[in-house]
Amino acid sequence: MKVLVTGGTGFTGKALVRRLLDEGHDVVALDYKEGLKTDEIRTWGAKVVIGSVTDRDIVEQAMEGVEVVHHLAAAFRELNVDNSFYDEVNVGGTRNVVDAAWMHKVRKFVYCSTCGVHGNIDHPPAGEDAPIQPADYYQRTKYEAEPIVAEYHAKGLETVILRPAAIYGPGDPERFQMIFRRVAKGSFPMFGNGKTFYHPLYIDNLVDAFMACMAPGVGSGGVYLIADEHYYPISAIVEKVAAALNVPSKIQYYPVWPLVVAGHICEKICKPFRVTPPIFPRRVDWYRQNRAFKIDSAKRDLGYAPKVDLDEGLRRTAEWYLKEGYISLDPSLSQKNS
Numbered sequence: 658m659k660v661l662v663t664g665g666t667g668f669t670g671k672a673l674v675r676r677l678l679d680e681g682h683d684v685v686a687l688d689y690k691e692g693l694k695t696d697e698i699r700t701w702g703a704k705v706v707i708g709s710v711t712d713r714d715i716v717e718q719a720m721e722g723v724e725v726v727h728h729l730a731a732a733f734r735e736l737n738v739d740n741s742f743y744d745e746v747n748v749g750g751t752r753n754v755v756d757a758a759w760m761h762k763v764r765k766f767v768y769c770s771t772c773g774v775h776g777n778i779d780h781p782p783a784g785e786d787a788p789i790q791p792a793d794y795y796q797r798t799k800y801e802a803e804p805i806v807a808e809y810h811a812k813g814l815e816t817v818i819l820r821p822a823a824i825y826g827p828g829d830p831e832r833f834q835m836i837f838r839r840v841a842k843g844s845f846p847m848f849g850n851g852k853t854f855y856h857p858l859y860i861d862n863l864v865d866a867f868m869a870c871m872a873p874g875v876g877s878g879g880v881y882l883i884a885d886e887h888y889y890p891i892s893a894i895v896e897k898v899a900a901a902l903n904v905p906s907k908i909q910y911y912p913v914w915p916l917v918v919a920g921h922i923c924e925k926i927c928k929p930f931r932v933t934p935p936i937f938p939r940r941v942d943w944y945r946q947n948r949a950f951k952i953d954s955a956k957r958d959l960g961y962a963p964k965v966d967l968d969e970g971l972r973r974t975a976e977w978y979l980k981e982g983y984i985s986l987d988p989s990l991s992q993k994n995s
């Protein structure tokens with residue numbers, strides 16, 4: 658099949674492109690910028706179209722002869738941009754891509770939303786019918802694109818909406834890397850009581866879900882939370898990261914509220930200068946917002962079955978961070994546990 662992956666050089670996109678190529682599909686990746694990652698996926702055999710999902714001509718070019726679209730491109734990690742940037746890419750860009758898919762008679766359109774549309778989970782674990790209460794502008798725009806996709810489903814396009822939990826694994830450029838880095842230093846600063854629930858999603862498990870969505874009829878018109886089998890208190894995640902690195906897990910507890918205030922102040926001060934703040938509200942939310950989900954609908958309709966558990970996923974991730982030099986271990990720490 659010819660498959661288009663928007664955001665195909667991102668953390669998730671790259672893993673999906675790799676799997677699609679391994680399974681014999683023709684892959685077109687649409688991505689914003691040229692770089693090492695675009696070169697890498699070209700060497701794997703993917704065609705790369707450079708440009709924005711907001712540019713109709715570029716999207717048309719990428720859509721030529723495509724049967725299945727996985728729409729992952731999103732403004733996500735950008736700080737210091739106006740909210741209108743998130744509107745343009747996440748809402749306008751999605752309309753652009755889904756409309757082009759409809760015009761080109763694409764067979765299946767899969768939209769990658771986020772579990773973040775549910776914000777803090779008041780009654781964990783949450784299903785897809787839990788209240789929609791996005792906690793920030795990114796999450797809000799990810800949700801605003803969902804009814805647009807549903808609109809095209811109503812016209813006759815086969816669509817599936819996935820709401821992934823917190824994705825991690827080899828290649829993760831951000832969130833888990835910070836946890837690993839702090840744990841590797843020998844002591845993890847925990848703001849709050851560490852009991853907040855966190856639901857990880859190993860990258861290969863998510864790729865399994867995308868692949869399952871490609872079959873005709875599967876999940877059509879549905880919205881699915883995708884996560885690993887289990888969720889954990891964040892203190893347990895830290896302990897498991899320490900185990901994956903074979904270092905002692907030492908957690909130091911601090912009150913969370915000063916950090917919340919500092920996050921808001923830092924963001925406000927840094928924004929006019931377009932400087933990335935050292936702490937900002939979305940990062941602080943990690944300590945505060947419950948994320949725990951039910952994956953029964955995905956199991957039932959998509960045949961989703963997360964194969965890689967947290968211990969194995971963290972072991973593979975630790976191996977990758979160490980190999981790539983993202984973290985280094987103090988030998989005196991690793992000896993203590995051995």
Ligand SMILES: NC(=O)c1ccc[n+]([C@@H]2O[C@H](COP(=O)([O-])OP(=O)(O)OC[C@H]3O[C@@H](n4cnc5c(N)ncnc54)[C@H](OP(=O)(O)O)[C@@H]3O)[C@@H](O)[C@H]2O)c1
Nearest residue numbers: 664666667668669688689690709710729730731771823824
């Ligand atoms: N990571 C998570 O925990 C998580 C959880 C739930 C849902 N999601 C969703 O999963 C998807 C993938 O996330 P990720 O973590 O893999 O993010 P990522 O690494 O930031 O990947 C996003 C990709 O989209 C590209 N992109 C951004 N704006 C674009 C535009 N206007 N036109 C074309 N390409 C554009 C980026 O290109 P550049 O790098 O060149 O800017 C990047 O390659 C996103 O839709 C995100 O909302 C992520």
